[in-house]
Amino acid sequence: MIAELLDTVAYWPTLLLVLVVFGFAPGFCLRLIVLAYPRSDPRRAELIAELYAVPRVQRPLWVAEQLEVALFEGLAHRVSAALRRLTGRRRARAQFRLALTGLLLFGLVLGLWYVLGGLGPGLGLVLVLVLVLVLGLVLGLVLGLVVVLGRALADRFRSRRAATHGRQTGRARTRPNP
Amino acid sequence: MALLEDPTGLHWGYELSKRSDVRSGVLYPMLTRMLDEGWVEDGWEDPTTLREKRPPRRYYALTDEGRLALGGVLQQARTDARFAGLHWRFA
Numbered sequence: 001m002i003a004e005l006l007d008t009v010a011y012w013p014t015l016l017l018v019l020v021v022f023g024f025a026p027g028f029c030l031r032l033i034v035l036a037y038p039r040s041d042p043r044r045a046e047l048i049a050e051l052y053a054v055p056r057v058q059r060p061l062w063v064a065e066q067l068e069v070a071l072f073e074g075l076a077h078r079v080s081a082a083l084r085r086l087t088g089r090r091r092a093r094a095q096f097r098l099a100l101t102g103l104l105l106f107g108l109v110l111g112l113w114y115v116l117g118g119l120g121p122g123l124g125l126v127l128v129l130v131l132v133l134v135l136g137l138v139l140g141l142v143l144g145l146v147v148v149l150g151r152a153l154a155d156r157f158r159s160r161r162a163a164t165h166g167r168q169t170g171r172a173r174t175r176p177n178p
Numbered sequence: 179m180a181l182l183e184d185p186t187g188l189h190w191g192y193e194l195s196k197r198s199d200v201r202s203g204v205l206y207p208m209l210t211r212m213l214d215e216g217w218v219e220d221g222w223e224d225p226t227t228l229r230e231k232r233p234p235r236r237y238y239a240l241t242d243e244g245r246l247a248l249g250g251v252l253q254q255a256r257t258d259a260r261f262a263g264l265h266w267r268f269a
Contacts, residue, residue, distance in 0.1 A: 042220070042236060043206065046191065052232040053192045062192075062202065069203040 026059035033067050036074035185245050188237040209238055217244030
């Protein structure tokens with residue numbers, strides 16, 4: 001048993017894997033993750049500096065946590081800023097988050113469906129979960145875009161109607177009092 | 179609570195997350211809100227004072243306003259039955 005364990009540890013692909021997972025990957029992935037934050041956000045430098053305070057064993061999980069935050073904070077902020085520039089809407093960020101959360105839940109439901117056997121046992125569980133996550137994210141982005149653009153169009157239509165109504169009211173107000 | 183354990187000291191994100199047992203995904207947005215409210219102020223370590231080879235870290239320190247506000251919040255929490263099980267480690 002111990003000999004097998006030692007053989008496994010001394011096996012060079014295992015050593016390489018350990019070096020990658022605990023040495024190279026956390027820093028590399030974190031540097032990619034912080035790109036989700038705007039260039040001026042101090043969180044970029046803060047997270048990279050904090051990584052060196054995290055014990056090496058906990059680094060992969062800590063970095064994975066940062067991915068979750070960056071997706072919902074940094075990326076949502078960036079996408080909503082871009083959408084706001086496109087549509088002029090203030091609440092785009094909240095809607096984008098809503099759509100993303102909804103679609104991730106949809107992905108989870110699909111995953112559960114697979115686990116319960118609804119999608120058939122032919123596909124590997126990891127493959128299905130990865131597919132579901134990627135599909136959920138892509139659909140979330142598309143749905144978020146559709147929701148935001150749809151509401152922006154509705155708002156524009158409403159504000160045009162209100163402006164027309166306002167002009168009419170204005171005319172009525174300027175009518176001289178009898 | 180973790181901030182008030184050392185109200186005049188400097189705090190770091192990871193250290194705060196460990197001491198308060200709050201996940202970093204929750205802690206950093208909270209710290210950002212506290213910065214916006216003026217409860218904490220932030221700064222960067224002086225690179226010339228660092229002994230280890232690592233980038234300077236961002237620290238957080240409670241402001242007077244933050245000490246008062248957090249003290250008030252914790253005072254309220256002490257009388258709240260929902261937080262009766264918490265250990266109050268600060269003065």
